[in-house]
Amino acid sequence: MTLTPQASPAPEQEEAPRTPADGQWHHVMRTVTSGNALVGVLAVVLAVLVGSILILATDAQVRETAGFLTARPGDFLAASRDAIGGAYGALFRGSIYNTRAADFQTGIRPLTETLKFAGPLIAAGLGVGLAFRTGMFNIGGRGQMLLAGGAAGWVGINLDAPRLVQLPVAVLAGMLAAALWAGLAGVLKARTGAHEVIVTIMLNYVAFYLLFYALSSQSILQAPGTVNPKSLPMDQNAVLPKVLGDRFNLHAGFLLALVAVAAVWWLLNRSALGYRFRAVGENPHAARTAGIDVGRTYVVAMLIAGGLVGLAGVNQVLGTVPSGVSTDLDAGIGFDAITVALLGRSNPLGILGAGLLFGAFKAGGFAMQASEGIPVDIVLVIQSLIVLFIAAPPLVRALFRLPTQEAK
């Protein structure tokens, strides 16, 4: 097919609305955020395949044997097999079950690590996905997490109260801070038309410096008598309890993420509010004509999205790293969440699955580096490739010779 964009639209667009101005961007976003499940799975498969090639290319043994490939192809193949088998074997042992462990308790530990890493990814992924469904791109995950961490940390250090009070208050304070921060982007979009992509990116910087300031001020968060931008550790009463006893790091943050999955599922699929979110996300013109206050819907959606991302920040500060608030508490989750939401097609159950997968990458990536000497960056490359392939469904379709959407 020749490239004649005006005359060869994707067939399913035939009766698609000719929306004014921002319609183009809107359409692209919808295509990217709502591709079908098969494309997501295949994107992962493709990314892993390309990852394998990179593993081969970086493996010394493979490179050496490639030098006399024609003379002794067997050596090359064996080396390749070892490299790839070793890499993905290590990934498995690091993320699901360590087959070399002495007892079951040690063996299953990687799986609990995967779940621990998955918790905040799922929560933040829900926040990004919910915004997607309402037609907004929330790139502000980092800033929202930082403020959530700061607020939850402050309560976790300073509120002197029994566990039953301090922990919930800390969790809610974190979620609230992030909600308001994201809500700000919503208000700016609704009131002034400022694009949320720009606003949320900028708010990331503002949040970073706000937290940095708080962590550098003795009167706010900085640990007394120190000069580093770091707070005191959390009060024992504010730390999320371990779920499987002290041998495992898995804490209640993962359970909160599961609750959030159920809540967002209900919100999107069963509630009137979620119905309006989706209506605005799919066709803001029709929503407005039907009397839905589009601006208000943006604000409410961003508040809730921020709260969910905030839960990820809370997860870090009160669960995974309770040793004190710092400006790197987000650990890249705010951005990984975008990938998780894309891979999960902005649908709560999909996000749960994608979050688990990315949690496994995180847990396994370290093991891969430790045992096989494969740079942990390979995992990053695989994650990035997943985004690339998801953003280009026609490419995936062509590679796998899937029928175009015409026939769906």
Add this chain to the structure above:
Amino acid sequence: MQLALRDITKRFGALVANDHISLTVEPGEIHCLLGENGAGKSTLMNVLYGLYQADEGQILLDGEPRHFSGPGDAMAAGIGMVHQHFMLIPVFTVAENVMLGHEATRLGGTLDLDAARARVREISDRFGFHLDPDARVEDLPVGVQQRVEIVKALSRDAEVLVFDEPTAVLTPQETDELMAIMRQLRDAGTAIVFITHKLREVREVADRITVIRLGKVVGEAEPTASNAELAALMVGRAVELTVAKQPARTGDDALVVSGLTVTDAGGQVHLDDVDFTIRAGEVLAVAGVQGNGQTELTEALVGLQQHVRGSIRLDGHELVGRSVRDVLDSGVGFIPEDRQIDGLVGAFSIAENLMLDRSTDAPFVRRGAVQRDALEAFARDRLTEYDVRAPGIHTPVANLSGGNQQKVVVARELSRDLRLLVAAQPTRGVDVGSIEFIHKQLIATRDAGIPVLVVSTELDEVVALADRIMVLYRGRVVGIVPADTPRDVLGLMMTGERPSGVSA
């Protein structure tokens, strides 16, 4: 060039959109395709144009079997298509749009825009189009955009030209001009396929007529056939082409609009000091060439316009300044002029679309939760009552044909407790059978004592539905006249002249 389609079959999953369709179009012939909404006309043309691949069957050009894997192939083979929905790039100029896809380049890869400009001039001169090659497409009225589409198709020396519902958005004058162009092309030997729902146009230009129903060819008709015969062939039953209605039994003044002025953000006036009244149980139809303030009028009535002065009183309550939500809640039903942009959420199911303007409380929402049982029961009833042709209530409306989409909008708006109905272009792109149905519903609404405002660019529709007719020109009311006003008087009024004896 002779075009022959042999036994074309195209399936979408379980649905057979084209079922062994055969069709021959001779050079120098205008061949009309008639059929209900969803009969499979656009699908057949998209197969011809390489946008869809046929599951079975052959395309023959001058007897040679051809295979098109994309529109590029089809264009290269001499097939041109003017789509049901324009495929122009709004920010490009006319010349840029016309050359898109076969850009001529000079040495070094720079675009040869001059050649494209010259081509545009040459073709528009030949047909008397008066197109400025350097005008940006988004600044042009739809009728002119349509011409750009045609020039684009012609610029590649198309010998087979497909027009898929080109007149749905045109004014009567523009339609007449387009038909003159089609005759000119035919006389020059082009084979033309013409799809339309307007029987008048069919009888005016068609040399041959093929009727498609449910994906199958059901027969040919003579261009001399009457409207009623054509309609019956299309729908498979006799259709009442004129609305049977009793004289209106009007009550008190229900909607009183006075001094209504609408401006846009730039301060330009779209509606200027408009006064009118609609009584309970009366249809006021608004006539006028599109772009004379009709859109702004209907939008102002439901609160969608930002800069409104004057007063709109419904049963004594002021509507100006209220939110859309408030206006709808006070009993205003609104059928927007563009169902796909303003009326429906394409990705939503039929059921979900039926609650679009009732998403806050009873009967479909209770304590924040969507009442799915109530919604589904309601949707099933409406599907039967309005004869929406769809696999089920969970089908996304984007997969419905135009007429069925329109029925969903009409069903939604008419099943609320109304005190006013505002219907803009209620039958645009809709087949004769569905037009009959929608007209009956509008009249039934009137007879229930509800004031109805209908806006239509179709004079036939205006005359058929109206108890009184209001003509708008450049945002002003030219006059409000009885429904039996002669058409030539109405036509005159639509150009802004006020015949003697007519008061504003």
